[in-house]
Amino acid sequence: ELRKITSQYNISIYAIGGFVRDLLLGQSNFDLDIVVEGDIQLIISKIMDKWEGKVITHPQFGTSEIILSDGKRIDIATARIEHYEEPGSLPKVERSSLWLDLKRRDFTINALAMSLNEENFGEIIDLYGGLEDLTRKELRILHNLSFVEDPTRILRGIRLEARLGFTFEEKTFKLLKEAIENGFLNKIAKERLKDEIILILQESQPEKVLKRLEELNALSYIFPIRKLPKNFEKKNQILKNEYPQKYELQILNIISEATLDEGKKWLQDLKFPQKIAYQFILLKHYQNISTLSEKDIINLSDLPDDFLLLLSLNSKKTGKDILRIRLLKEKGVPYLKGKDLLNMGFKGKIIGELLKQLFLKHYYGEVKTREEEEKFIKE
Numbered sequence: 001e002l003r004k005i006t007s008q009y010n011i012s013i014y015a016i017g018g019f020v021r022d023l024l025l026g027q028s029n030f031d032l033d034i035v036v037e038g039d040i041q042l043i044i045s046k047i048m049d050k051w052e053g054k055v056i057t058h059p060q061f062g063t064s065e066i067i068l069s070d071g072k073r074i075d076i077a078t079a080r081i082e083h084y085e086e087p088g089s090l091p092k093v094e095r096s097s098l099w100l101d102l103k104r105r106d107f108t109i110n111a112l113a114m115s116l117n118e119e120n121f122g123e124i125i126d127l128y129g130g131l132e133d134l135t136r137k138e139l140r141i142l143h144n145l146s147f148v149e150d151p152t153r154i155l156r157g158i159r160l161e162a163r164l165g166f167t168f169e170e171k172t173f174k175l176l177k178e179a180i181e182n183g184f185l186n187k188i189a190k191e192r193l194k195d196e197i198i199l200i201l202q203e204s205q206p207e208k209v210l211k212r213l214e215e216l217n218a219l220s221y222i223f224p225i226r227k228l229p230k231n232f233e234k235k236n237q238i239l240k241n242e243y244p245q246k247y248e249l250q251i252l253n254i255i256s257e258a259t260l261d262e263g264k265k266w267l268q269d270l271k272f273p274q275k276i277a278y279q280f281i282l283l284k285h286y287q288n289i290s291t292l293s294e295k296d297i298i299n300l301s302d303l304p305d306d307f308l309l310l311l312s313l314n315s316k317k318t319g320k321d322i323l324r325i326r327l328l329k330e331k332g333v334p335y336l337k338g339k340d341l342l343n344m345g346f347k348g349k350i351i352g353e354l355l356k357q358l359f360l361k362h363y364y365g366e367v368k369t370r371e372e373e374e375k376f377i378k379e
């Protein structure tokens, strides 16, 4: 569809970035990034005529996003400067908004463009040798200052390395290590750092990325720890498999061995929700406790299952007990619910109290059946 529009209205459109990279690697990517040379509004209105979705424009950047109703995204960029005064000897592509867009990218494999124009549809524009790097499975930056200019690229690179199974090209790797050693990760604004952390945790193998960060001595710039906790990988996989959407669990798992103060400060600095900070405090409290009191058991039974799983994985001595609380909760014991106690004539606060007592009885295996529960309540 876009292809027809280009010849009709004398507009050029190119797909760029991750979309082209993944297409050439035979992997799916639902986010289409395009650069438009010509009337961006026209393209948007044509897309909206064909498909359903909503448009968000960022006039200050000359970009727009279209989020289609099926969840796919199209990011559209155009250059703000449309005229260049350079000598006319440069080839067409080097004076275009496409050129401007490609030259400010992170890695050569992300700086490939594919024409979506009628006359040369599918043609790859490769200004930096990205095609060759794709076949060599290498990550190469476009210029020496790339990591210094934008240190989030250090994290993006490590993420791509793990995801694609690529390696850093030699000089790029040297510059990456230097940028880490010189503390450039400290320059990432807190907000962006948080976004990057979440992106890491959403990868299919975040453990791989985190291990690599550890190996490169980069963890302490990102988290309040220098080393990953013991058995981190296995624990994280369990949490991720059971609760794939809850990145907070992974966060707590990663920082489980930070000190209370450092962990709290870090969570606050990065503006994680209060609830996570509260859970971190609980985690630190229960982590080294040697036996659970009755009060602990009751308190823990009020906490969400996902957090109990995390806690059981990170508590040396009481891990099994905490797991047991979680399992009991999952099975929905006790049999008697608040409603049953109401029917039995109890009112108000005492009901909650009795339910807690029942939970304890189950925990210690002292009541097992509904009859036993009723007998206990009546007594």
Ligand code: CTP
Pocket (backbone or CB within 6 Å): 017, 018, 019, 029, 031, 033, 104, 105, 106, 107, 110, 111, 150, 152, 153, 156
């Ligand atoms: N980019 C960059 N420097 C950054 C962030 C992004 O050069 N700090 C460029 C990259 O070339 C990237 C493009 O912007 O290809 C789009 O960024 P994004 O959508 O975040 O990345 P994708 O490459 O599409 O990767 P992903 O598959 O992780 O979404």
